[in-house]
Amino acid sequence: MIDQILEFSTNHWDMVAIFVLILATVVFVEMRGNAKGISPASLTNLMNNKDAVVVDLRTAKEFRTGHITGAINIPADKLKDKNAELEKHKSTPIILVCKTGMTAGTNAKELIKAGFEVYKLQGGIAEWENSSLPLVKA
Template sequence: MSIKIMMNQLIEFSINHWEMVAVFFVILATVVYVESKNGAKSVNASTAINMMNSENAVILDIRPNKEFKSGHITDAINIPATKVKESLNTLEKHKDSPIIVVCKAGLNSSATAKDLKKEGFAQVYKLQGGVSDWQASSLPLVKG
């Protein structure tokens, strides 16, 4: 099917179902707004490395302890996501440093990053793709 035919069908669908399309865009705009307002900025692995080297960024690995021990970023602090709120005192000394929240695939770090921002941590980021992308980029992981 050619692109021209697909575009014509998309336009026809949009005209015939304009209410549904309008609702979709309102929901999309709301999600984008909420994420940009409250969410932490994503950083890729190379940016994270630069931040670790030049800004003393702290890596907060929120995976369960067993996953953390199977391989983690050097000098990462492990606090499982379910225990971050009760372990804020551990992070308090890093309040003025950038904190990069890391999970397995980059999907669970958003909630923790938002919680840290609410607690007054100004420089909170999340690692795009998590440890999986870090490893896929052939970057080192420490076991134990």
């Protein structure tokens, strides 16, 4: 198998170089100024021990279908406008939650620049549900 990989790499060095470049770019972008991803268990720990604030970035309709207890609903497209609302929570960790974890990572950068301690729930609310953790329906 290793022989085949080496043969492929030798014969298609240009494709391998492009793959390595793309991989390096993705790693660089993900590590640069992004929120640390945490598990549902770590989220619960931060909420219980450090009074972390959960900010649910989904739409109001999605939020009503089920959200983490105590979560604040600020849709992702309105997060920049609501920074002032979050100022009172600047001394506590902010945990961003979205549907799958992708939107939270993108939106975290603005809060990090503003001086917040920001985390994102890996896998989003879908991972929370997969872990059989409770949701509040409103």
